[in-house]
Amino acid sequence: MHGQKILFAVHDWGLGHATRVLPLIRGLLDAGHSVIILSTGRALELLRGELDDRCNFIELKDIPKPFSRTAAAFYVKMSLSLPMMFRTFQRERRFTRSLCRREGIDRIVSDSRIGVCIPEVPSYFLFHSMRQIIPGRPYWLEKMVEGSQMRMFANAQRILVPDEAEDGGLSGDLSHNLSCDWKGRLAYIGPLSTISPQSGDQDLDYFISISGEEPQRSMLERRVLDQVEGLPGRVVVTLGKPEAETRSLSRGRIDVYNYLGRHDQQDMMNRARVVVCRSGYTTLMELAQLGKKALFIPTIGQSEQEYLARYHMERGHTYTVPQNHLDLARDAALAETYHGLPRMPPAAESVRRFLEVVIP
Secondary structure (H helix, E strand, O other): OOOOEEEEEEOOOOOHHHHHHHHHHHHHHHOOOEEEEEEOHHHHHHHHHHHHHHOEEEEOOOOOOOOOOOHHHHHHHHHHOHHHHHHHHHHHHHHHHHHHHHHOOOEEEEEOOOOOOOOOOOEEEEOOOOOOOOOOOOHHHHHHHHHHHHHHOOOOOEEEEOOOOOOOOOOHHHOOOOOOOOOOOEEEOOOOOOOOOOOOOOOEEEEEEOOOOOOHHHHHHHHHHHHHHHOOOOEEEEOOOOOOOOEEEHHHOEEEEOOOOHHHHHHHHHHEEEEEEOOOHHHHHHHHHHOOEEEEOOOOOOHHHHHHHHHHHHOOOOEEOOHHHOOHHHHHHHHOOOOOOOOOOOHHHHHHHHHHHHOO
16 A cells, blocks of 8 residues: 555643654654644644654644642533533544645544544544543443443544453553443554663662643652652652753762653663652553553542552552652552563554554
8 A cells, every 4th residue: 555644643631642652653654654743732842852854743722631739629620621622622623624635634543632533534543541430430420421432433443442452451441341332443452652671780779750730740749859868779750840950869869850851761760670650551551561560649630540550559560659648668668569560562563553453
């Protein structure tokens, strides 16, 4: 088949969506296809920095981010923002239809941007949470939301799930044991990650990665920096904010970086015995490439992160603690008693499966 023109849309809630699609976009480019990337904010900046002149880039505003200081406020803001979300989806569809006519788009791949999908062009959604985890796990409500999502994806030919199909995979109930009949439209392509195992010693005791939207990122930063000198051994902390300066604590035993690029993040994750971080799904996929032990601190109000952290603790893989109850020395020691995340197939296998589905 001749080279295809692909519109690849990427969600901007955190950088996880942008990092996980990088292997797929590179796979398309290496196979001789051209890619137009549609995104916004920091996700667009990351993709532009990584792919530079290999792609064309379009900025289109994403749905609002209802992040708050408490879980209750998060759900209130999320509910109040629903009308704006649906207006955003309608605007995305109009824009997508016009763009596809103008550019002659052959395929659409959308990572969680619901409106970037039209029936006139073969469209594929990259999505890992067909079931939304609702506090208290009311079956009837979760099934209703799942059915609603299934209808929103009606124009997509397939839903690409970045997980394995067997044994609950990494995502558990988010994409397994589903309540609705998806009629064979789910394609489990396998986990995605730009992180890969490297040779070398584990000469770092703890790597702490602070991330997330404000105000939660700053709240976790304050807790970690207040407690980090209580950790034994060699420690590296990255604060996830490129604008400030790097400093050392405890006479050089602890290094605090404001920001680390993808290459340095990979280096630190490989070298660390234990990784302390959020439990976002992209982070799980990265740690599973390395089989790492981890201490998870879910973002307050994000039930998906809370579920994933609890799911893997119940399976004996990793330890988790709520942000407001963090005792870094105690909890990091407990994390070392767990087995670590099970290793998953390399991302190259997931890219192969992806290309087989999207461009048969």
